[in-house]
Amino acid sequence: MIMSKSEPAEIETRRFVSIRPDRCTGCGLCEYVCSLEKNGYPNPAFSRIRVIRLTPLLNTAMTCRFCDDPPCVAACPRDALRQSEKGNLLIVDEQKCDGCGWCIQACPHGGLVMNMEKNIVDVCDLCDGEPKCVEFCPEEALEIFYDDEAADKTLIQAIEGLPEELERLSGLIKKRELAEIFMTAEERAKKLESKLEELLKKR
Numbered sequence: 001m002i003m004s005k006s007e008p009a010e011i012e013t014r015r016f017v018s019i020r021p022d023r024c025t026g027c028g029l030c031e032y033v034c035s036l037e038k039n040g041y042p043n044p045a046f047s048r049i050r051v052i053r054l055t056p057l058l059n060t061a062m063t064c065r066f067c068d069d070p071p072c073v074a075a076c077p078r079d080a081l082r083q084s085e086k087g088n089l090l091i092v093d094e095q096k097c098d099g100c101g102w103c104i105q106a107c108p109h110g111g112l113v114m115n116m117e118k119n120i121v122d123v124c125d126l127c128d129g130e131p132k133c134v135e136f137c138p139e140e141a142l143e144i145f146y147d148d149e150a151a152d153k154t155l156i157q158a159i160e161g162l163p164e165e166l167e168r169l170s171g172l173i174k175k176r177e178l179a180e181i182f183m184t185a186e187e188r189a190k191k192l193e194s195k196l197e198e199l200l201k202k203r
Helices: 029-039 071-075 102-106 132-136 148-160 162-174 179-202
Strands: 016-019 050-055 058-062 081-083 090-092 112-115 120-123 142-145
Touching: 016 058, 016 148, 029 050, 029 132, 029 179, 058 148, 071 081, 071 102, 090 120, 102 112, 132 142, 132 179, 142 148, 148 162, 162 179
Parallel strands: none
Antiparallel strands: 016 142, 050 058, 081 090, 112 120
């Protein structure tokens, strides 16, 4: 089982995982994959990416964005957080971190999580440049972004598109034309099953 390293791989430029909410089904596979990759067992409570189910039609995910001037680093009273020289990846000094949680409160993106077993914070490290959550997302809803503006724009567009999608689905239900809805659900279930099989083969 591949476990997390104390020092992340060298990544030249800032990049981070973000979501296209209109594609996310809220299945949570990214959380299981993250925990499996970093902790050796599939428990979403220990995932470094978190799915937030806003509505049945709109889900988002939170993980570290490796800010240029991270408030979490400034908030840490024990200097337990620092950034890599390249890529802005966060590095947690487990000897200094006492689990106070100030960094978690300071983060505007919900990017840090508390590891309740170790009583220290955990943060995404991009899996040495190849994030497993992106690889195994069945709907290709997770992508690598390079700036906050582009990531935020995708969320805004998804929110703006909600009324139209709700009207479309409402129309199908009122007309009892449910074939499309069932077909979409079946396709998504098959994609999820396929990714689970792929994950099992790699383990």
